[in-house]
Amino acid sequence: MRNQPPIGICGRLSKMSRDPYFGCREYRSERSSTGRVPSVTYEWKEVMASLSCPPMPPILSLVVIFILVYLIDSSNACGMQLCNDRWRTAEDAAYRGLIKPRNGEDPICVAHRTHLVCLIAEGVNCKTNLQYQLAKRAVIHKMKQLGCNDVGDIFNMTNVDPRRPRLPVRDNLICTFRSRDPNKPIQYQHCGLFGDPHLRTFKDEFQTCKVEGAWSLVQNKHIVVMVTNNPVKDHVAATATSKLTVVIKKNDDCASHDFVTYKAQTNDLPGTFENGHSHAGPDESVAIRVMDPGKHVEIYLRFIDTTIRVRQIGRYFTFAMKMPQEIVGQSLDDDTQQLCVQGCPEQEQINYKKYLADRRKIIDLHQGDIAMTSERASELCRQSQVVDFYFDSCVFDLMTTGDKNFTVAAHQLLEDLTDLSPDIVKTQENRTYLEYDEIHLSSGYRIHSNFISWTCALAVFVCLLLEHATS
Template identity: 30%
Template sequence: MSIAYLSSIVILLFYNPINSCRVEECAAWFQKTKDYENLVPKATERYCQVLQTYLKCMNDTQRFCHGNLRFHSSELVMRRHWKEFECEKWESCNEKNEDKRRPVNTCYFNPPPSSRKIKYCSLFGDPHLIMFNGTIQTCSEEGARPLVDNRYFLVQVTNKNVRGEALTTTVTKVTVLIRKHNCTSSLRYEATSDEEGLPRGFVDGTTFQMKSNSNSNSNAVEVLWQDNNYVEIALHFIHSSIHIRRQGPYLSVSVKAPSIVLETEGDVANEMCWAGCRRSSQISAETAVEQPKKFAECYNRRVHVPKKVAEDRCRNVGNSGTFFDACVFDLMFTGESLTKKDQVPYTKPKNFGKAFYFFLLSLHFSISGDDYLVHLSRNAQSDFRRLAPHHFQSQIIQQRVRQQQEHIRNLNISNSTKIFEKCVPSSSISIIFIPILAFVLIPMI
């Protein structure tokens, strides 16, 4: 069987997706492994091992491929190679030596992908979603929903209302399920916001898993616990990672994985990283920040922090771009009022005029809001800069600019009385602004 014919079959499978079975996925793995290890079709033990894994992949998807001509043609070619290179001899040879025996389910680590093939998704704050395609959304969904779901792992998030106010939800639970594979058994990790810190390992008490029949000395999967507020779950065998952070009563999660790992046969309409928030739960955060009073009146919420104060606080901790927008929105509408015991004593600075002194007082005493949210957005920004590929970071910047331009156009053409829809019944909740505080504090100056 010629090498040219074999290559043409593999290339044909790789560039012509088949929705009904995973024939192109098997071919893509086979081609990547060959390229990464510089393998050529010949009678060697390593080539036969890779060929055996390829045939097992084809066998696993066989029941979905009945009547698929490409599947049967490819399988026929590979089985001919198996016989032509006498791959059975490596099995029989290994059976004589227990230490060298390699079972069919040997764990082979995927070859490292290029940065252009890496995808990134993040969910944080009230909550703000950065999807795999670079779309940025703010939503108010409640309940459990998968963030990412594929044949290797599942990440499910639970959003819960945290203030009793409409459209005020944050991530309160993250569940990660590592599915059984040649490289790992089934593992489960759970993090909840009401615990004192993030767990150090999986629910069964283990922190890593290393297969003895692996082609790598690295752990296949491990929990890299940094501190009570940050954990990374590393899936080394597929070059993927899940990052969970905690700030007070809030959680955030980020996922980094190659595109070939994220591909799935199922419907991705329910996965937030692919499909986004449900349309009914999406919030125009830009409009809410520009029209805080109308937003609060429509959805029966409080403005916990004036816009200028929120912008200053978010800018002072280094937030920028998308994460600055998210921080401002969260401080204005989601943060919890600070208690008196949380406030730092404040003394009047010397050589400052009354106006500036009033401004500092307003910052110190009137700031509702929640520093946990400020740090959560800052950490999300740090993870994004460290983990997301450069081309994806550029894509996010461009997406933010487009959204801001669209927002300005919408404001210009919208009727000011119909900026927000589906308003909830009004209540006696008041809006807190600096002028109210001034009335109270002026006698102190």
């Protein structure tokens, strides 16, 4: 009886060995002197000898390139950029009082409905596009928060001057921010703070920090934003934002003859500035808007085109800011440590990935300093529809505190940044699992979570190069 090939790569592909695109050679073991077939130990050289790289026809290469280009451009195909432009124009018209809904609803509802109708019309074939679905869900959620109806008026885009498609009415207003180069669109940067706290800087760097006490987020010649963070629990290093202060500096032309201050602290999220007013400056160039009483306010400074969103979720606050790059650059002239600009000091940063890696296998809460297991926290964070850094932060907060309000905070902060700049979704991986950057073993070696994936990719690349060289 002939020896049977061992169960392995070649054994499984032996039926395809005649196919010119599969050159897997059978590897047979020899009988020992006792007549038995010894167990086969595969060494690297034997495995590599049993395989050959399949050639890639030119037409297949073109197909792969086409698929990659299609995937990269899928967000544009869903019309998200077009709809975002329409929303911005409608939103500006709403704030300027140019929209008069027939049913007496809030004009901003017309702007959001315009955005949603556009997304639905442009995204007919985008049901499986996650970026599109996240953008659409964010608009729907915003409309529900504001009590907007699904059916009603939408902004008539034909009224927009085609020579000035973006915010044409702003040129008629005093104290409207204008870029130094009128031929280039305004570039914006974003900052967000939430949870334990977790920080997204203007440079799109992600950090988890302690920063207990009072810290500056932004400070320049126009505005100062400060937060105060207090410990969440006595026995852990976790802190969260319990107080937020916004100071709009004196500006006789576009703000006020004196400082305008807004203060929020636990269980007190006012809908006005400290002076009792909801706006200041000519044409209300500084305004505060109550989105959800006691839970969500938005401050807009038109003369520097800056938006600040503050939410209270549970006992703590989330913060999101959108500011022109030119104004962010002015903050660099200040020597103060600004979390949004420079990030947290190194000694204040927490290696949250190491924390998650060290405690990922703990299932008994009495065995470690965790309030919730990694598996349970991951499940809750997936349900809250957060991704990437926001998913990691959500799991971290649940494991350290057990407070489910932090899942809401992560979700709302991600939605706020997406709403302020829908382009942010293009930078997301949409990951909903923990990714340990490196796990430190007792031997001192580092094991990267994506080592196998990169090894396989490198092997395929080498195969293609060898095939090309021999052809």
